[in-house]
Amino acid sequence: MFEIEKTYLVKQIHTNLSEQRSQQILQGYISSSPSPLRIRKIGDTFEITKKLPVKKGDFGIVEEINIPITRYEFAKLWPLVEKSLEKVRYFIPLEGNLIAELDIFQGDLTGLSFVEVEFTSKIQMSSFQPPDWFGRDITQEEFSANVYLAGKTYQEIQAYLT
Numbered sequence: 001m002f003e004i005e006k007t008y009l010v011k012q013i014h015t016n017l018s019e020q021r022s023q024q025i026l027q028g029y030i031s032s033s034p035s036p037l038r039i040r041k042i043g044d045t046f047e048i049t050k051k052l053p054v055k056k057g058d059f060g061i062v063e064e065i066n067i068p069i070t071r072y073e074f075a076k077l078w079p080l081v082e083k084s085l086e087k088v089r090y091f092i093p094l095e096g097n098l099i100a101e102l103d104i105f106q107g108d109l110t111g112l113s114f115v116e117v118e119f120t121s122k123i124q125m126s127s128f129q130p131p132d133w134f135g136r137d138i139t140q141e142e143f144s145a146n147v148y149l150a151g152k153t154y155q156e157i158q159a160y161l162t
Contacts, residue, residue: 001063003061005118005139006139007137011135021090025087026084027041028078028084030081032147036051041074046070048077052065083151098119110154112154115134117130143160
């Protein structure tokens with residue numbers, strides 16, 4: 001499956017998050033760029049994911065291969081994780097039947113939040129007009145990738161946010 005998305009910093013959160021659907025996410029990386037291997041716990045579900053770049057240097061479109069795994073398999077793989085992160089993802093409806101996925105990071109990355117929007121085509125992505133509460137488009141900036149953020153602290157990446 002191809003993932004076509006844009007990632008933005010967040011200017012301000014415009015809605016009451018307690019009214020939005022959310023998921024607690026724990027993810028760890030067994031390998032890093034250019035094609036990371038990730039394991040993830042989303043609530044009570046588990047998966048292993050391989051992300052493959054479609055075009056070198058383009059972080060907006062990747063091939064993403066997700067395989068469901070069991071809690072037991074996740075527990076067996078977790079000791080292999082080199083670096084990890086935790087976040088809460090909120091799903092906020094946007095115009096045009098799009099969903100803003102607001103990630104509020106926890107632990108060492110507390111204070112960091114990104115918002116991602118997934119699209120069905122490059123045309124839809126290129127015509128997207130972000131709402132006022134979105135900040136700078138950071139899709140093509142390496143630091144916006146979770147594989148880069150894993151294992152870092154907010155202080156280590158703070159310079160990229162201005």
